[in-house]
Amino acid sequence: MGHDPGQSTAxxxxxxxxxxxxxxxxxxxxxxxxxxxxxDLLRLIPYxxxxxTRWASMFLVAVLGMGATIVIxxxxxxxxxxxxxxxxxxxxxxxxxxxxxxxxxxxxxWFVRRFLMARATLGVExxxxxxxxxxxxxxxxxxxxxxxxxxxxxxxxxxxxTVRRFISFGLMFLVLNFMQIVAITLILLSMYWPLGVVVxxxxxxxAGTVLHYERxxxxxxxxxxxxxxxxxxxxEEAALGLRVIKSFGREDYLFDRFDAxxxxxxxxxVAKVKVRARFWTLLEVIPNLTLIVVLALGALAAGQGRLTxxxxxxxxxxxxxxxWPIASMGFLLSMTQESMTAADRIAEIFDAPREIEDGDGGNxxxxxxxxxxxxxxxxxxxxxxxxxxxxxxVNLDLKPGETLALVxxxxxxxxxxTSLIPRLYDVSEGRILIDGQDVRAMPLDTLRSTxxxxxxxxxxxxxxxxxxxTLGRPDASDADVTQAIEVAQAHxxxxxxxxxxxxxxxxxxxxxxxxxxxxxxxRAVLSAPKVLVLDDTLSALDVHTEALVEEALxxxxxxxxxxxxxxxxxTVLLADRVALLQHGTITHVGTHRELLDHVPAYRYLLAAEDxxxxxxxxxxxxxxxxxHDRLADQRLIEHAASQECSDESHEGSRxxxxxx
Numbered sequence: 001m002g003h004d005p006g007q008s009t010a011x012x013x014x015x016x017x018x019x020x021x022x023x024x025x026x027x028x029x030x031x032x033x034x035x036x037x038x039x040d041l042l043r044l045i046p047y048x049x050x051x052x053t054r055w056a057s058m059f060l061v062a063v064l065g066m067g068a069t070i071v072i073x074x075x076x077x078x079x080x081x082x083x084x085x086x087x088x089x090x091x092x093x094x095x096x097x098x099x100x101x102x103x104x105x106x107x108x109x110w111f112v113r114r115f116l117m118a119r120a121t122l123g124v125e126x127x128x129x130x131x132x133x134x135x136x137x138x139x140x141x142x143x144x145x146x147x148x149x150x151x152x153x154x155x156x157x158x159x160x161x162t163v164r165r166f167i168s169f170g171l172m173f174l175v176l177n178f179m180q181i182v183a184i185t186l187i188l189l190s191m192y193w194p195l196g197v198v199v200x201x202x203x204x205x206x207a208g209t210v211l212h213y214e215r216x217x218x219x220x221x222x223x224x225x226x227x228x229x230x231x232x233x234x235x236e237e238a239a240l241g242l243r244v245i246k247s248f249g250r251e252d253y254l255f256d257r258f259d260a261x262x263x264x265x266x267x268x269x270v271a272k273v274k275v276r277a278r279f280w281t282l283l284e285v286i287p288n289l290t291l292i293v294v295l296a297l298g299a300l301a302a303g304q305g306r307l308t309x310x311x312x313x314x315x316x317x318x319x320x321x322x323x324w325p326i327a328s329m330g331f332l333l334s335m336t337q338e339s340m341t342a343a344d345r346i347a348e349i350f351d352a353p354r355e356i357e358d359g360d361g362g363n364x365x366x367x368x369x370x371x372x373x374x375x376x377x378x379x380x381x382x383x384x385x386x387x388x389x390x391x392x393x394v395n396l397d398l399k400p401g402e403t404l405a406l407v408x409x410x411x412x413x414x415x416x417x418t419s420l421i422p423r424l425y426d427v428s429e430g431r432i433l434i435d436g437q438d439v440r441a442m443p444l445d446t447l448r449s450t451x452x453x454x455x456x457x458x459x460x461x462x463x464x465x466x467x468x469x470t471l472g473r474p475d476a477s478d479a480d481v482t483q484a485i486e487v488a489q490a491h492x493x494x495x496x497x498x499x500x501x502x503x504x505x506x507x508x509x510x511x512x513x514x515x516x517x518x519x520x521x522x523r524a525v526l527s528a529p530k531v532l533v534l535d536d537t538l539s540a541l542d543v544h545t546e547a548l549v550e551e552a553l554x555x556x557x558x559x560x561x562x563x564x565x566x567x568x569x570x571t572v573l574l575a576d577r578v579a580l581l582q583h584g585t586i587t588h589v590g591t592h593r594e595l596l597d598h599v600p601a602y603r604y605l606l607a608a609e610d611x612x613x614x615x616x617x618x619x620x621x622x623x624x625x626x627x628h629d630r631l632a633d634q635r636l637i638e639h640a641a642s643q644e645c646s647d648e649s650h651e652g653s654r655x656x657x658x659x660x
Contacts, residue, residue, distance in 0.1 A: 026131040028350050037218060041343040044163065047127050051120040058116040062172060065109030066180055068102050070187070073317035075099045081310030121168035125160060132156050132349055140355040141424045142381045150233025151226075155349060158228055159342035166339035170332050177325035177332070184318050191315055192307055195294050199319065202290035206283060206326060210333055213279045217334055220272045221341040227265040234258045240507060276334055287326045294319050355381070356423055359441040367450045368435050369530035369561035371398040371421070376430035378416060390416050391584045394430070400530075403562035405572045405592075407605055408581035414565045415456070417581070418533045421563070422451040434531065452529035456536040456565075458520030460508030465493050466500040468508070468519055472527035484526035487552040489545055490518040513540040521549070525556055532557065536565045543570075550574055569606045578602070 029043035048055060075095055083092035136144075136152060181203070189196030238245065238254050245254055298315055301307040307315075376394040390413045398404055408414050419425050420432060423439055432439045439447055452472060460468050469484060470476045476484075481500065485493060492515055496502040508516045517540045524532060534553075538546050547570070554574055557564075566572045572592050580588040580595060580602050588599050595602040 024134070026135060026350055027127070028131070028347065031347075031351055037337075037340050037344075040347040041163075041166075041340050043347060044128065044343060047124045048120075048167075050127070051123055054116050054120040058113055058120060058172070059175075061109050061113045061116065062176055063179070065106050065113060066176055066183075068106035068109065069321060070180070070183060070318070071102055072099060072106075073314045073321065074187075075102065076317060077310040077314030079310070080313055081308050085310070117168050117172065121164050124167060125164040128163070128346070129156060129160055132160070132346065135349055135352075138354060138356075139349075139352055140426075141419070142355065143352050146382065148229065148233040150231070150236050151229035152349070153236070154225065154229035154232045155345050158232075159225060159345045162225075162342040163339050163346065166335050170335040170339065173328065174332050174336065177328060180325050181322060184322050188315060188318060191311055192298075192301065194301070195297055195315060198293055198297065199290060199322070202286055203326075205286055206329065209279065209282045209286075210329065213275055214333070214337065217272065217275050217279070218337045218341060220268060220275060221334075221338045222344070224265065224268045224272060225338075225341055225345060227261070227268055231258075231261050231265055234261050279334065280331065283326065283329060287323045291316075291319055291323065356426055356444070357440075358444050359439075359447070360443070367530045369398075369400040369450075370433075370435045371531055371561050371563075372396065372431075372433040372436075374431045374433065376417075376420065376427050376432060378413075378420060378425065378428045389428075389584055391420075393585050394581075395586060396579060396589070398561050398563070400561055401558065402577070403557045403564060403575045405564045405566045405575035405578045406581060407566055407572065407578055407602065409605060412581045413584050414581055415535055418453060418535045418563060418565060421531065421533055422448055422453055449527070450529055451531040451533065452524040452527040453533040453535065454517075454521045454524035454537040456517075456539055458508070458516045458537075460504060460511070460516055460519060462503065462506045464498075464501045464503050465496065465519065468504065469500075469522050469526055471523055476526055480526060480528075481522075484522040487525050487549070487556055488518040488522035489549045489552065490515070490522050493519075514542070514545065517541065518545075518549070521553075525553075530560055532560045532562045534562065534564045536567060536571075538571060539567070546570065567605075572606070580605075 027046040027049075029046055031043070032039045075098060079092065079095045079099070082088065083090075083095060133156065136156075185196065185199055185203075188199055234257060238258065245251055295316065298307060298312045302309060302312045373394050373396040376391060377389055378391040379389045394417065396404065406414050406417065416425070420427055421439070423444065426440065434442070434447075434450060442450075449472075461471075466481065469481055473480075485491065493500055493502075496504075504510055508519070511519070517537055521534070521537050524534070524537075538549060541549060546568075550570060550573075557574060562575070564571060564575055566575070566578075569592075572578055575592070577589060578592050578595050579586050580599060582601060588595055588602065590598075596606075
């Protein structure tokens with residue numbers, strides 16, 4: 001645990017701008033109807049526009065440096081054919097000074113170009129990364145449910161770095177090298193056209209080599225980047241689940257899984273290296289063979305007097321200056337293929353449908369918290385079966401200040417139902433109304449300030465306790481925070497090394513499950529909602545702490561509209577009414593007493609709870625009376641009943657119910 005009290009202010013300031021930043025459309029270009037391998041990379045061009053002045057300056061400086069590189073061999077030609085040939089010492093000093101000045105200019109342009117390039121490309125990378133993160137925040141839960149977190153992390157870090165390296169190095173040198181090849185080839189043709197033709201002809205096999213290996217390298221690049229995402233997922237899962245792994249002694253098993261993924265990534269990278277090696281070898285051999293031919297023909301022409309010595313030296317020097325641009329084309333083109341693949345993977349996030357659109361309706365009145373569910377149905381977007389509806393024909397009406405307990409067996413759809421209210425998912429049919437307004441018509445920030453949810457599996461962030469608790473209400477006063485902690489019985493925070501300013505680590509793993517649940521509850525209470533949804537938030541608490549929390553929570557629920565997902569009768573007693581969720585729909589609504597008296601399924605769900613009324617009797621099934629008495633003496637009667645009742649073959653052997 002660490003101390004970082006100053007971060008709270010930064011977080012609060014950032015939160016004021018979050019809404020506008022998230023809602024701002026990303027700068028990426030529109031999706032092309034006819035997709036090519038390069039289209040998604042071209043769609044990132046709008047991110048260059050804010051830095052166009054730097055890019056223009058960088059390009060001009062780079063062209064100036066390239067010009068200096070070409071001029072130096074021409075000065076060498078002039079020196080050899082002029083002052084040296086004619087023994088003109090004065091002119092030799094003048095041309096030497098010019099060559100020195102050009103060399104210094106070339107060095108300066110290299111420095112300035114690198115400086116401008118770093119500033120511009122790092123800015124582009126930062127802007128894209130911000131837009132990617134913002135996009136991930138507004139994409140629906142259905143998107144995140146279908147994507148591995150490691151794949152998302154790989155895209156926002158590795159793929160974006162690949163694109164940045166291409167923009168900062170690959171793209172610039174592709175343009176400059178092409179310009180240099182064209183310019184030098186024209187100069188060589190003008191100096192001595194037979195040798196110029198030799199150089200020009202050598203470019204044809206280079207182009208053929210590029211086209212031959214392009215598709216194969218692109219496929220391997222995509223496979224490598226996808227597999228890198230799988231490896232990242234393995235690492236993240238192992239880090240987050242380390243406690244479980246160690247408790248079961250499965251370190252070797254997880255290592256074997258990781259080893260298999262890394263080995264597969266290694267195999268793909270080796271395959272890439274093989275393709276790249278063949279590719280680069282040809283791009284190295286062809287220019288060198290061309291140089292040998294030029295040297296032989298040039299020496300022959302110089303010996304025959306058709307070519308001056310200065311021209312031959314300049315020709316060879318210029319020819320040597322072409323070796324790097326031509327040889328580097330393999331590296332640059334492979335980098336281009338990797339960046340195209342990376343851009344495709346980045347665009348997949350930008351192109352994912354948002355689904356949960358921000359409502360444009362408004363309500364000037366202060367929300368009262370009247371919650372209605374009208375014929376609500378829900379099915380997951382990727383459901384294949386038409387009949388696969390987790391929820392269907394759900395109807396509820398909660399008046400302001402009323403609390404409803406939602407009871408159902410595991411998998412009945414309770415958590416799905418609670419997720420529909422704050423629009424973590426959208427209903428597939430029907431409507432959810434708050435104060436008569438459809439939640440889909442409400443602005444999301446308004447809806448989520450009206451509805452607060454505390455989940456059974458609480459998520460805490462690597463921030464201070466105060467920042468975690470005030471996440472939904474960053475402007476809360478110290479008194480409000482203290483009151484929320486009191487309601488959640490989270491007094492343990494005062495015993496932490498730095499109190500509320502103690503950093504609790506990633507996922508809050510330095511805290512127990514009950515402590516995390518209490519902080520999650522305090523966070524929901526502090527947000528001061530009009531509708532409070534508690535998704536079994538007390539499941540990790542001991543009975544004594546639970547009793548204290550429920551006593552304080554009762555006072556909070558009297559002032560808000562509440563939905564409490566309950567598995568214990570003690571939690572049910574917090575509610576004014578109870579709704580029984582069965583087979584994806586609400587089958588019974590009434591008070592706790594009414595459902596106990598008249599609904600066997602409800603009695604069965606709460607059968608093992610000590611809080612049942614003493615005069616309530618429920619039917620059990622037993623194989624014989626002797627077995628019944630033995631289990632009763634051991635106080636295991638409820639557990640045996642739940643196991644035995646699943647066997648319908650004993651339906652006729654029911655005995656008298658036992659009063660608790």
